[in-house]
Amino acid sequence: MTTKADGISEATLIFISYPRVEREHAVQIRDAIARKGYRIFFDTSDLDAGDSFPDIIDKALKASAVVVGCWSPLAFTRPWVMKEQLLALDLDILTPAAIKPVTGRDIRVDFQGIDYADLTSFDGADSHPGFVKLMRAIERKIASSRDDARLRPGSEWRDTPNAESTLETPLMVTLPTGAFTMGAPPTEAKSDHAERPQHRVTLAYAFALSKYPITFRQWDSARSDGADLPHANDQGWGRGDRPVINVSWNDAQAYIGWLNHRSGLTGRFGYRLPSEAEWEYACRAGTQTPFFFGASLSPTQAVFDASVSYGDARAGAAVAHTQPVADQPSNGFGLAGMHGNVSEWCEDCWNGSYVGAPDNGDAWLSGEKMQRVSRGGAWNFMGHVLRSAARDRSPPSTRINYRGFRVARTF
Structure with missing residues (x-):
């Protein structure tokens, strides 16, 4: 799901960062995560005339609980992709996933030592080991960012099973x-x-x-x-x-x-x-x-x-x-x-x-x-x-x- 800029702060939960020429791989990840009930910021194809691409990306990143960083040898050469993922790293919301085989020589020095999910053979199945690992990492990030905000005295919040839930849980x-x-x-x-x-x-x-x-x-x-x-x-x-x-x-x-x-x-x-x-x-x-x-x-x-x-x-x-x-x-x-x-x-x-x-x-x-x-x-x-x-x-x-x-x- 693509999220409009004026709804980013409420709607975006997961941002997917990827090089456009490898969109096909990223779409598989997007669709699999969306099936779990999460909302996705995926691209800016529906920007209106006059909208600022850098501003929209910056707002979307800062409104996200998790950034799924798609890794490939090509991704590490794309300035915009690296800018997105470095900001996510600074915000402690980066969760990497390899969509093409990468080696230590491919991985940018800023990301050396970070564990990642291997989705190089991902076929879209929820049971794929790499996707299972990715979802666990996403859920940990969401829980961590949620609880960090909730620790503030006076914060009002409620737990819901997923973004689409209509269950009446306590405030x-x-x-x-x-x-x-x-x-x-x-x-x-x-x-x-x-x-x-x-x-x-x-x-x-x-x-x-x-x-x-x-x-x-x-x-x-x-x-x-x-x-x-x-x-x-x-x-x-x-x-x-x-x-x-x-x-x-x-x-x-x-x-x-x-x-x-x-x-x-x-x-x-x-x-x-x-x-x-x-x-x-x-x-x-x-x-x-x-x-x-x-x-x-x-x-x-x-x-x-x-x-x-x-x-x-x-x-x-x-x-x-x-x-x-x-x-x-x-x-x-x-x-x-x-x-x-x-x-x-x-x-x-x-x-x-x-x-x-x-x-x-x-x-x-x-x-x-x-x-x-x-x-x-x-x-x-x-x-x-x-x-x-x-x-x-x-x-x-x-x-x-x-x-x-x-x-x-x-x-």
């Missing part, structure tokens, strides 16, 4: 590293002993949390993709962008398994439930007040049973159901609805106090294994249960109309 927000005081002091109204002793927790690693609780739209999208998930009852309140409810801790783990499979993630860098410490750190967003917006809670700040006030706020009315996730206020980290609407499962086992709790952000996996922690309060909870420090728990098989979940991911 993630990267959080800054830092430390905070977990729990509530005895002076905090309606706090209890389960929130003490207060203790310092340091999160020295980069991680992300979904901006919103997982929605019915995302849950149903996973089911339509074949995920082995139960139908989640919406109580007649509506699906779409409302938070999914009536899902157990075990159901949440099944959704996460599907999400990791579709995203190609495994091990400790895959999706997971947040630890309780991560959840509170994310909710507080640098604050130590009962709520991220202060010491009081009003009906305009969260979805909850406001018939009993907390702090200096006036009492309001009870609510009858959840609300769409995007309608909820965001905190200083850009996370929406951390107080109220739905209570959210965490990874941790329940412990009745913080004596012996991890201080590094890890989930606490010893304790009452048949009770799992949830946080944040819900639409039918009174205000004090929505506090940043407030804790709750249920058996991992519990499905109830006020509990959902978010997902986390470590880099």
